[in-house]
Amino acid sequence: MVALHRFVVLTTTLLLTSLAWGETSNPYLPRARLLLEELRYAEAARALDQARAQPGNARDTLLEILELQGVVAGMLQQPAKARTAFQTLLVLAPDYRLKGDYAPRVVTPFFEAKGWVGDKGAALRLEALPTSGADNLLTVQVKPDVLNLGRSVRFHQREAGAGWSEQEQPLTEGKASVARKATRVEWWAELLDERRAVLTSLGSDTSPLGALAPGAISATPAPLPAPAPVSPLPGKQPQVARAPGLPLRTVAYVSLGLAVGAGATGGFLGVRSNQDRARVVGAPVDEAGLTVGLTQREAFALDARARSQARWANILFGVAGAAAIAGGTLWVLGAPVNVSATPAGVVVGGAFP
Missing domain, CATH: 2.60.40.1940 (Immunoglobulin-like)
Structure with missing residues (x-):
């Protein structure tokens, strides 16, 4: 009866764990999940190595194995091994989020790997x-x-x-x-x-x-050719007059002001992003090697804020550069210039600054 009871408990636990993580055809993965829940990390690591060695893993199964390998290595205080597993995981799925609520010894190498993938643009x-x-x-x-x-x-x-x-x-x-x-x-x-x-x-x-295939006929009709431009009648000289220089100079001032403002704001957000990222990566560690003073929730919030600030900083730097180029161009072209067509060619008149 005792053996039957243990078999029922083990079967029920494996079933509930499979439902929580999703079904898989890999025979070693359910055992690794159970060992992890029982805090038997060394045995879980061996089961995960066996699961990873199975040929033909589906993508979802592979991602779960890599996540659990990183978690187990972190709990065994093997940060380099955890970081390697998480790097592989995030190269395959850059937006992946940990499914559990883990200790800082797991969260820290995960965010280090996420930063490495983002900095190198390593998404496969x-x-x-x-x-x-x-x-x-x-x-x-x-x-x-x-x-x-x-x-x-x-x-x-x-x-x-x-x-x-x-x-x-x-x-x-x-x-x-x-x-x-x-x-x-x-x-x-x-x-x-x-x-x-x-x-x-x-x-x-x-x-x-x-x-x-090359050379095959598509069912989509080819676009009609554009009509040829009509030449002006003899003696007619179409004239294009540029607006006076004052409006262009005004727009140039606005563009240059926008460039300065966007650049300053982008620099501020970039500094804040680096500070938040440094808080996650540089969290203090006690004598036992555990990260203190920073919960997983705080780490997720800091990482999300750092990535958002970095993204907006890059956008604002791009806006600043485009506005500076536009402002400089409009400043140079700010003087009134007249362009006219004659039988002999094109005549440009005016004064450039």
Whole structure:
């Protein structure tokens, strides 16, 4: 009876844990979840290594494994290993958020990894390359893959009304190609790692890409050519007069003032962003290696505020640069200038500042 009771409890716990995290075909992942809930971190780490080694993990399963590997390493006070797992996780899913409420020893390396991915622009993506010449290929390119994760691409193709067919091709210099199976096909692709786990995808079976072979006739009509310009009658000289210089100079002053204001505000937000980020990364640590004085909620709030301030600072710097260029241009062009067309050519008159 005792053995039966323990079996029922274990089965119920595994079922509830699977419902909380989502179903998976990986046999080691449910055990790793249970060991983590029981605070048996060393055993959970081994189960997660086994789960990661399984071939053909789906993308959601891979992301969960990487998250739990980072959590377990953090709880075992292995910050470098936790940071590495979180870097891989956030390269694949830059907007990923931890599913649990964890201690600072887990949250700190997570935010360090998020900052690293953001600073390097390391988010992994798969892009389709245009077909050129007589090529009858579907080609994709991996960018930027700073961790060198991609190994092959699995292409899915179908003609209208037909089923999907698969073909896997290795990456060569960050690219992979497959022959198009028909003049017009729907297709999508998945980037795989060395264990054939899905890293990212381009399109899906419910939202595929369309492709037309080179030289095929599209059903979309070509645009009509634009009408040729009509030449003026002899003796007629159309004249274009620029407005007096005063309005342009006024707009120039406004643009330059806008540039100064936007630049100053952007600089202020940039300083505040760096300060908030420094509070998360530089949180004090006690003798046991635990971060003190900063809760997970505070860390999430500081990180969100720092990223928002940095984004607005970059926008304002761009506005300041554009306004400065516009203001300088309008200042130079602020004098009245007349432009007229004659049979001999174009005549420009006036005085530049």
